[in-house]
Amino acid sequence: MVxxxxxxxxxxxxxxxxxxxERSLRFSLGEWARDAGLRPLExxxxxxxxxxxxxxxxxxxLLDLRLGDEDGLQVLKRLREEDPKLPVVMLTGHGSIQHAxxxxxLGAFDFIQKPPDLEHLGVVLRRxxxxxxxxxxxxxxxxxxxxxxxxxQSRMLGKSAGFRRAIELLxxxxxxxxxxxxxxxxxxxxxxxxARYLHLRSARAAGPFxxxxxxxxxxxxxxxxxxxxxxxxxxxxKHFRKGLLDxxxxxxxxxxxxxxxxxxxxxxxxxxxxxxxxxxxGGHADIRVDxxxxxxxxxxxxxxxxDGKFREDLYHRLNVVPIxxxxxxxxxxxxxxxxxxxxxxxxxxxGRTGARLHPDALRAMLxxxxxxxxxxxxxxxxxxxxxEAEDEIRLEHLPAELTGRSRTGTEPDSFDxxxxxxxxxxxxxERMAIVHALRxxxxxxxxxxxxxxxxxxxxRTKLKEYQMGxxxxxxxxxxxxx
Numbered sequence: 001m002v003x004x005x006x007x008x009x010x011x012x013x014x015x016x017x018x019x020x021x022e023r024s025l026r027f028s029l030g031e032w033a034r035d036a037g038l039r040p041l042e043x044x045x046x047x048x049x050x051x052x053x054x055x056x057x058x059x060x061x062l063l064d065l066r067l068g069d070e071d072g073l074q075v076l077k078r079l080r081e082e083d084p085k086l087p088v089v090m091l092t093g094h095g096s097i098q099h100a101x102x103x104x105x106l107g108a109f110d111f112i113q114k115p116p117d118l119e120h121l122g123v124v125l126r127r128x129x130x131x132x133x134x135x136x137x138x139x140x141x142x143x144x145x146x147x148x149x150x151x152x153q154s155r156m157l158g159k160s161a162g163f164r165r166a167i168e169l170l171x172x173x174x175x176x177x178x179x180x181x182x183x184x185x186x187x188x189x190x191x192x193x194x195a196r197y198l199h200l201r202s203a204r205a206a207g208p209f210x211x212x213x214x215x216x217x218x219x220x221x222x223x224x225x226x227x228x229x230x231x232x233x234x235x236x237x238k239h240f241r242k243g244l245l246d247x248x249x250x251x252x253x254x255x256x257x258x259x260x261x262x263x264x265x266x267x268x269x270x271x272x273x274x275x276x277x278x279x280x281x282g283g284h285a286d287i288r289v290d291x292x293x294x295x296x297x298x299x300x301x302x303x304x305x306x307d308g309k310f311r312e313d314l315y316h317r318l319n320v321v322p323i324x325x326x327x328x329x330x331x332x333x334x335x336x337x338x339x340x341x342x343x344x345x346x347x348x349x350x351g352r353t354g355a356r357l358h359p360d361a362l363r364a365m366l367x368x369x370x371x372x373x374x375x376x377x378x379x380x381x382x383x384x385x386x387x388e389a390e391d392e393i394r395l396e397h398l399p400a401e402l403t404g405r406s407r408t409g410t411e412p413d414s415f416d417x418x419x420x421x422x423x424x425x426x427x428x429x430e431r432m433a434i435v436h437a438l439r440x441x442x443x444x445x446x447x448x449x450x451x452x453x454x455x456x457x458x459x460r461t462k463l464k465e466y467q468m469g470x471x472x473x474x475x476x477x478x479x480x481x482x
Contacts, residue, residue, distance in 0.1 A: 013039040014059035014129050019049045019075070020091065021067050025115070029062065036122050046075030053082055054239045057246070059129045060109075062121075065092035065099060073102055080107045085135060087128035091116060158334045162326030170194060173321040174201035180273065182258075182318045183296040185325030187451055188375030191296035192256060194323060199252040204292055207251030210244050215260035215450065223265055224281050233282025245278055245289050252292045258318065259299035259310060270314045293318070298450075328370040328377065335365050338374060342381040343393070355385060360395040368402045371451070372440035379442055401439060431466050434459070 016038045020026040026042050033040035041056055043049050045067055052058065061079060065072040076088055090103045093114040100111040109128045112121060158164060173179050181198060183191045192211060199209045217225055224233075228243030244253060255261075261269065272278045273293060277286040295318045304310035328335065336357070344354045370376055380399060388397040395403060437448040449459040462468075 013037060015039045015041060015057050016125060017049060017052055017056070017058045017061045018042045019044075019046065019061060019067065019072075020064040021045065022064070032118055038125070046070050046072075046078065049075060050078060050082060053079070053086075056240055057242065058086065059132065060125055061086060061088040062125075063088050063090055063108075064114075065090055065103075073099075073106060076103060076106050076108055085132055087132050089121075089124055089128060158331060159337075160326065160331040160334050162324070163331055163334060166194065166323050166325055167197075169321060169323055170198045171201060173323075174198055177203055178292050180292070180318055180320040181294045181323060182321070183294065183323040183325060184301070185296075185298065186327045186373055187298045187447070188373035189325040189327055190374050191298075191325055192254060194325065195252065195254040195294040195296065198294060199292075202252070202292070204251050208248055209252050209254065210248040211254040211256060212244050213256045215257040216446075219262045219265075222261070223268070226265075227268075227278050227280050229281035230283045233280070243280065245272075245291065246287075248291045249289045250291075252294060255293065255295045257297055257299075258295040259297040259301055259304055263309075263311070266311045266314050270311065270317060273314075273317050328373045332366055335370075335377070336362060338377055339365060339381060342378050343385065346382050346385045350385065352385075352390065355389055356392045358392055358394045361393050361398055364395055364398055364402045371436070376440050399439070401436065427466075430462070431468075434462055434466070434468070 016033050018026055018029050018033070018040055020029070020042075021044045023044075026044070030040040030042050041052055041058065043052055049061070049063070063072055063076060063079070067075065072090065072092070076090065079086065079088055084107070087109040088107065090100075090108045090111045091114050092099065092111070103111050109131070110124050112124065158167070170181075173181050181195070183194050185191055195211075196209060199205060212226060214222060224241070224243065226243050226245060228241050228246055231240045255269075268278070276290070277288050279286060301310050301315050305312045305315060339357060339362070340354075343357065347354045365377075372379075380402075381393075383399070384393055384397050433452060434448070437452050438445070441448040441451065445459055445463075446456050449456040452459065454462075
């Protein structure tokens with residue numbers, strides 16, 4: 001039985017799990033912890049302690065060395081296996097130097113004699129919780145450094161006015177610790193990359209960067225994914241679970257494809273943005289977070305407001321700093337440096353020296369409209385280097401949509417392939433659009449349907465209607481970072 005559930009869970013009230021089979025001491029430690037501004041959770045055994053860790057947010061543990069028939073050192077070992085970064089302070093009325101040495105070797109933060117001096121215990125617990133917090137910050141900083149290597153300035157290539165304007169606005173937004181940013185642009189223009197750039201340029205760089213694709217998670221699960229849930233909140237909620245908001249605390253939460261969010265959740269998001277508080281699904285306590293919100297969409301949110309699909313008040317709350325990402329077809333001067341960057345990176349991954357880009361291939365790239373934008377360019381380079389070219393990318397290595405060639409020799413890829421006076425049946429043009437969308441999206445039918453402006457079920461129906469093969473979603477391209 002866990003005592004202490006249902007209390008307000010805020011960053012100012014760290015959770016302390018008290019594991020002791022002596023009822024009077026456990027009770028007095030709980031009362032002291034509340035008075036000290038902590039959130040105590042009281043259990044009597046190692047088994048209950050492990051269950052509590054699965055269902056409750058805990059920042060430190062007070063663990064008795066002897067728990068009836070249980071060995072506290074073995075419980076310590078299991079707790080450390082469950083969460084190596086969770087600080088555990090051992091309590092004992094029968095301790096020895098040998099026990100203290102064993103506990104330290106097993107990862108205990110400190111070893112205190114019972115009955116504890118409460119003032120000293122408070123100092124130790126605060127130090128343990130702060131040490132764990134600093135350790136998390138170090139981990140975040142290391143992750144941010146790795147992220148900077150991958151998504152830093154070297155990848156922020158672009159000479160076009162629209163791209164440089166976007167970077168300038170992001171640099172200004174980074175000076176504010178909390179200004180909300182809305183990044184708009186076509187699929188594949190690099191909206192998530194912009195959000196990561198903002199995060200790394202801001203004072204939150206040492207904190208976490210958490211991304212949530214609102215279109216990739218079913219509506220029924222999205223609220224739980226974002227806010228977390230309490231145990232028993234719904235049928236499958238067998239354990240307490242933190243949401244992405246908890247994980248993003250002190251950092252940045254990136255809400256991709258915000259235009260796909262259902263109306264009821266839009267209302268809850270608006271409240272979150274205005275108060276910086278939320279409630280877990282099935283919870284009754286308000287939880288405060290310190291998060292910067294960055295949203296992104298390829299949809300026209302103003303049009304969605306008119307159509308009644310997006311809240312106008314939420315739009316204005318998100319659109320504090322508007323960033324417009326230009327499509328690649330409006331950035332022709334950026335195509336060559338981006339292509340060469342991707343060539344160098346893919347070549348390095350394949351253990352080769354950087355391949356050359358033949359002038360004819362470059363001209364074809366410059367003439368192409370790139371409906372899949374930077375993501376399409378990156379994926380094309382990777383595919384060509386993996387399957388076609390080694391030391392040089394030539395015109396014949398490029399996919400048919402770039403050169404005007406047909407893959408089958410009979411199927412046209414664009415209107416230019418038709419005679420000037422020819423009018424084609426609508427079904428044929430629809431089939432062409434589907435083929436092109438699937439190529440751009442590397443066979444990912446969910447994303448192809450989004451680009452075509454239809455539901456995935458409609459796309460599956462069309463694939464069957466036109467006898468275009470298996471309707472199974474390959475999932476390819478989902479991890480593209482542009």
